[in-house]
Amino acid sequence: MALGVALDLGTSGYRGHLVDLDKKGKILATAITMRHPLPGANIMDHLHFWMENGPDVGHRIVIETVDKLIGTMGAKPEEIERVSVCGNPAQMSMFEKIEIRDLAFAGQSILKRLNVKVPERKAHSLKAEELGMSSVRRTAEVRIPPSIRHEIGADALAMIMKTGLMEKKETCMVTDYGTNAEMGLFYKGELYTGSAAAGPAMEGQSIDFGMLAAPQAISDIALGENGRWYNIVLSDKLHPVRSALVDPRTGEEQRLDGVVARGITGTGTVAAMAIGLETGIIKLPYVDTPDRKIHLTNGIYFGEEDVREAGKATGAIRAGHRTLIEEVGVDDKEIKTMYMAGASGTYVDPIKAQTV
Structure with a gap:
């Protein structure tokens, strides 16, 4: 059996799949981190840590995390012959240990003053040993997709390719519902791109009981x-x-199954907002309950501060969409399809997302 690993290096955390290369990439195991290995909750925090502490320290933390993640999937290192990696340009640059200051600073003048040589971020392959990886075969091929621009990295490119956006006959949009909310608008054979600082709420972060998708996370809500x-x-x-x-x-609950929740993830956050708005329990920006909290199972609640955090995320994404639409000069009615990507975009209820 030929094994490979698909890695998504996200701003809020890492995700990996062990796949069977002989069976068209059938997923055999999945592993995630509960946060990003570098300190901070956003890309600027990660870049700042990298520059303050040096690339040797930052790269060691990143690679050790990747090795531990792959190690939990149950395969022996010598069995894994290929690794494919995606992420935004900053995450990919840190994974490769190449220059990142051109992503941290805006404007050519400061880059010239700092003598920053902008690296080529074209598609290429490396050997695992060149990156210091120990969780896969030393000679395993590590595939690095291209990063085209700041807002179109390997993750956004994968999103565009997977949806087949460039082959569509209609006007459509695609969005990676994550911390950086990369998005694209395809119109008359041209792809217009952007991103929005959505923040970590869509990943279940910055919410009182928020967590990444994992066992015991509230992932959805339905009306009873x-x-x-x-x-x-x-x-x-x-x-x-x-x-x-x-x-x-009131929080009065009837237990239905043995799964006990310990938090709420991004898709659950969207669901709580959608059902709250539909039922009138959320009257923006307030929660219309006696204690200003929406009570969920096992003492978990969704409060007014959570409503505000979720509102910031959805507002940022909405602003990104509006900016792209208005800059291109497209009428809303011309957009026939919206593709949703990323962990939250893949698993969230699209009708609830539309409500929010």
């Missing part, structure tokens, strides 16, 4: 009888399970 809400929680195998039926105003 008598105004109660079904809390849908991820099982140990990341399967969504109706865990409890909860009165969002």
Whole structure:
């Protein structure tokens, strides 16, 4: 069996899949980190840490994290012969240990003053040993996709390729619903790109009980009888399970399954916002309950500060969409399809996302 690893180096955390290369990339195992290995919650924090502490320190942390992530998937290093990596230009540059200051500073004058040589970020391959990786075969091929611009890195390019956006006959948009919210608008054979500082709320961060998608995370909410809400929680195998039926105003709950929630992820945040708006429990920017909290299972709640954080994220994405649409000069009605990518974009209920 020929094994490979697909890595997504995100701003909020890393995600990896062990795949069977002989069976068209069938996923055999998945592993995620609960946060980014470098300190901070956004790309500027990561760049600042890298420049303050030096590339040797930063790169060692990144590679050690990648090795530990791959090591949890159950394959022996000598069995893994290929690694494919995607991420935004900064994350990819840190993974490769190449110049990142051209991404940290704006304007050519400061880059010239600092004598920064902008590296080529074309598609290429490396050997794992060149990066110091120990979790795969030393001679394993590590494939690095191109980073075209600041807002179109390897992750955004993968999103565009996977959706087949460039072959579409209609006007459409695609968005990676993550911390940096890369997006593209395809119109009359041209692709217009941008990104928005959505922040980590879409990844379940900056929320009081927020967490990345993992077992025991509330991933969705559905309306039940008598105004109660079904809390849908991820099982140990990341399967969504109706865990409890909860009165969002009082917290009174009826347990339905053995999966006990310990937090809420980005898709659950979107669901709480959508159901809250539909039922009138959320009257922006307030929560219309006696204690100003939406009660979920196991003592978890979604409060007014969480509403504001989620609002910042959705507002930033909305602003990005509006900017692209207006700059290109497209009428809203001309956009026939919206493709949703990224961990949140893939698993979120699209109708609830549209509501928010």
